Amino acid sequence: MSAVDDHTLAAALATEAGDLLLVIRDQGGAIGDQQSNQLLLRRLAQTRPDDAVLSEEHTDDRARLGHDRVWIVDPLDGTREYGEPSRDDWAVHVALAVDGRPAVGAVALPAADLVLHTGAPPALPARPPGPNRLAVSRTRPPACVDHLVGRLGAALVPMGSAGAKAMAVLRGQVDVYAHSGGQYEWDSCAPVAVAAAAGLHVSRLDGSPLRYNEPDPYLPDLLVCRPELAGAVLDALRDL
Incomplete structure (x- = not known):
């Protein structure tokens, strides 16, 4: 795979890690995190040995700050959902940040048999009539959710991992995913x-750009939404 382009590589790695996670799902999330992480680190060392890596499941090597190209991975996003065999709202994240910008990415939703990636971003489906739909955590709704519900008259759609929620916007299942209160770059x-490759609005909650490969990988807030709703959502968030 060392000869393929970065988009194809990201998709292939997310797919391979997702397939592994399906096979070992009955062993639980801790084993899934560990084995998926080992696979991704091994493959990246083989295929992109000159690049740095930042992974949720690996000690942060600060040498990455001297690299223009840094792979940022979450080997298993949504451990709780992974541990519930009937659920498909968990993911594998494989991304490449170039000069701090999220240039390449793949999100595998293995239990849904789906990989979405920057090499072939899907077209955004038409929005159905009705209230705006807001993806929200099943267990830890962030502070911004109640505010947006009141301002936008939004209907809540509970679901699992951050990757699943962001991809739900792209898949036309929801219109807005807004998060506050704690995430990291790999999320x-x-x-x-x-x-972004598919044309959605992506930013911090204040509208500022999302930057990656920062000294502190804590990146607490995020907005992903349909482009035609971005102005209204950002206006609502300014009152937060």
Whole structure:
């Protein structure tokens, strides 16, 4: 795979890790995280040995700050959902940040048999009539959600992982995914890359750009939404 382009590589790695996670799902999330992480690190060392890597499941090597190209991966996004065999709202994230920008990304939704990636971003489906639909965490709704519900008259759609929620916007299942209160670069880099490639609005909640490969990988807030709703959502968030 060392000869393929970065978009194809990201998609292939997310697919391979997702396939592995399906096979070992009955062993639980801790084993899934560990084995998926080992696979991704091994493949990246083989195929992109000169690039740095930042992974949720690996000690942060600060040498990455001296690299223009940094792969940012979440080997298993949505451990809780992964542990519930009937659920498909968990993901694998594989992204490449170039000069701090999310340039390449793939989000695998293995239990839904789907990989969305920047090499071939899908077209955004038409929005159906009705209230705006807002993706929200099943267990930890962020502070911004109640605010947006009141301002936008939005209907809540609970679901699992950050990647699943961001890709739900791209798949036409929801219209807005807004998060506040704590995430890290690996939670959003791949979903943001894919969403942006497909023409969605992506930013911090204040509208500022999302930057990656920062000294502190904590990146607490995120907005992914349909482009025609971005102005109204950002206006609503300014009152937060």
